Amino acid sequence: MTAFILVSGVFTGPQVWEDTAARLTAAGAEVHAVALTGLGGTRPPVGTDIDLETHVSDVLAVIDSVGQEAGQEVVLVGHDYGIHPVVGAADRRAESVARIVYLDSGLPQDGVPALAAVSDRGLREEVLRAAEDGTRGTGATLSPPARDAWQLWGSTSDVPDTALDRLSALASPHPLGTLLQPLTLTGAGAALPMSGVLCTGNGASIAMVQMRVDVGEPTLQALTDPRVTFLELPTGHWPMLSSPTALAVTLLKAAAGEGHRLTPVDATQQPAHLRPFLLDVPEVPRERTDNIDLYPPPAARGPRPALVFVHGGPVPSAARPTPRDWPVLTGYARYAAGHGVVGVTLDHRLHAVTDYERAAADVADAVARVRADPRVDEDRVALWFFSGSGPLTADWMGKPPPWLRCLAADYPIMAPLPNWGRLDSRFYPAEAVAHAGALPLVLVRAGLETAEIAATVEEFLTAAWDSGADVEVVDVPNGHHAFETIDRTDESRGAVHRAMRTVLRHLTN
The missing domain is CATH 3.40.50.1820 (Alpha/Beta hydrolase fold, catalytic domain)
Structure with missing residues (x-):
């Protein structure tokens, strides 16, 4: 059996996975949607700092609770910001993880905070202003976007109005420390198989990644490893809301190691x-x-x-x-x-x-x-x-x-x-x-x-x-x-x- 551990992105909790989780469960998988501290209704003890390490610990707790049942494979899925605690946890439990799935997310790097993955300059400046106005640790948060501003955090293409209403209603202020604390990696998880699920409606595609590999972008060369696969979804940045069935099917394929493999740069051939x-x-x-x-x-x-x-x-x-x-x-x-x-x-x-x-x-x-x-x-x-x-x-x-x-x-x-x-x-x-x-x-x-x-x-x-x-x-x-x-x-x-x-x-x- 495959055990999926699903980790959502900024402002969101486990509720966003409900439809996708139901379809994965119906397909015979075990599913655990992680409630990250400070998001989705979970609250830490009063006076507790929430940073990236807090969220890494949240994911570690779920990995440990799933245990090592005979024949069971743990697949970590990180969407958006969620890939940062996922990668951090995989680095510390590499022996317990079968695969990491990057769901329309960036590639976290050792020593780099999650804020670096936010391409919108205005949003980055908003985070930094909020950090200056409040205390970086205790209680400092970033307010969730208004209903019509979610697209600044990723395309809302194909998301039904009712789902967007619910997303806005359930959104939580995001703890600033989780975006500002650099990720710490030992390299233990670097050899784990991984899959990238790219949402083409958000501007990503396999062809674009291949082009960036061809021109020599250093951080992407590892993606040509045969253990790395890519799949595409023709929807926006929130596939669990816009295309839950297609997302469930895609995650099952990713867990099985299916998908496209990038072509490595070959010194004997011209890109x-x-x-x-x-x-x-x-x-x-x-x-x-x-x-x-x-x-x-x-x-x-x-x-x-x-x-x-x-x-x-x-x-x-x-x-x-x-x-x-x-x-x-x-x-x-x-x-x-x-x-x-x-x-x-x-x-x-x-x-x-x-x-x-x-x-x-x-x-x-x-x-x-x-x-x-x-x-x-x-x-x-x-x-x-x-x-x-x-x-x-x-x-x-x-x-x-x-x-x-x-x-x-x-x-x-x-x-x-x-x-x-x-x-x-x-x-x-x-x-x-x-x-x-x-x-x-x-x-x-x-x-x-x-x-x-x-x-x-x-x-x-x-x-x-x-x-x-x-x-x-x-x-x-x-x-x-x-x-x-x-x-x-x-x-x-x-x-x-x-x-x-x-x-x-x-x-x-």
């Missing part, structure tokens, strides 16, 4: 982002200065227009080669140089979804330096953004400078995905496009884009058309995200040619 550019382009020598590479046109006379290519992200700071050396970007830059335009690639510091402000500053600084180069016509510059750099387009559309002749974007993410939290208001292209005026816009849309990213594109295009913006869409009906590296087809090549011709026409006229 997708390092494959050769899909077009034959001239071998134009580059000139490197700090974080900028210039590809001047061969035998150019006089200042020439410049086309600056802005890579997506987030990209780990340790990724090598850095994006300006990725073949897709160097290929575009050489294509531009072959048509008499200075191609430009650069590295910026979008290493996490909290880095948009400094990435924007990096891009603005790079563009200013490019325009100051005597070989560049400072009055004829175009910008081309990719993927996760989409929010950076808002700065340029909101107040387009007269020298910006065109702005293009390939398979862009045009609004924060649900699991990103809120960005600064300046990084919302759908709001900025109303001020784009006559600035020509070119958007390359991948027909096989993930639903969550595609929704941000459609929101942007609706706003663009409503405001009368000059936007041309180049469709790649059978193209995936980053189609230039994945779909080496005539359709993809034709889309690149069409988009480049359009941008070059606006830039050189």
Whole structure:
């Protein structure tokens, strides 16, 4: 028999698991939903500090109470914040745990508090303000969100109104010490089998995790171990409320070790982002200065227009080669140089979804330096953004400078995905496009884009058309995200040619 120990996230108690637990029990499993101290109606003795260690102890108590019945396997399931006490307890009872299931959660690290997993800057600042206003330990709590603010902690997609009402009614203030105390791990649980259940409606997917592994994110390399599997649920961040039956089925599969296994980085094979550019382009020598590479046109006379290519992200700071050396970007830059335009690639510091402000500053600084180069016509510059750099387009559309002749974007993410939290208001292209005026816009849309990213594109295009913006869409009906590296087809090549011709026409006229 499998014994599931279910641990819920912020503000929530064991009640959120009721429907899923009933379905697991009906399937023959034993189920224990943990009541974390201070949540779900449980209260500590007066004057007791509640921190992460308190919640680790809560999970340990349940593991010990389940015991070691013959043939029984203990599977720990941590949702959201709940993965932190789960991992802490597994580290101390590794011999008693068969598998850990990460349910739409982060990857806790030794010495890092749970607050670090909160991507929304406003929520992190709210926690820190609450800690400053009260006593960090005794009684200090964070108030639960209002009914219409739960989505700030994760997408409420597909959650019925009645379930959202109940979630709000049963929510408890969350003890601040549990979010602020660093997790302590010995490494004893590192070898345990694990499964990740990703809720695609919250912006996560197996494909995205694989891409992050491919670009070399250090904390994710262990996820390519054969003992690690991944499954997806097409719903938001609260699957126990939106899809309890599907969640129960998925948890049973995870417990059995089913699911997708990631492909490890193979030194003998090129990951997708390092494959050769899909077009034959001239071998134009580059000139490197700090974080900028210039590809001047061969035998150019006089200042020439410049086309600056802005890579997506987030990209780990340790990724090598850095994006300006990725073949897709160097290929575009050489294509531009072959048509008499200075191609430009650069590295910026979008290493996490909290880095948009400094990435924007990096891009603005790079563009200013490019325009100051005597070989560049400072009055004829175009910008081309990719993927996760989409929010950076808002700065340029909101107040387009007269020298910006065109702005293009390939398979862009045009609004924060649900699991990103809120960005600064300046990084919302759908709001900025109303001020784009006559600035020509070119958007390359991948027909096989993930639903969550595609929704941000459609929101942007609706706003663009409503405001009368000059936007041309180049469709790649059978193209995936980053189609230039994945779909080496005539359709993809034709889309690149069409988009480049359009941008070059606006830039050189």
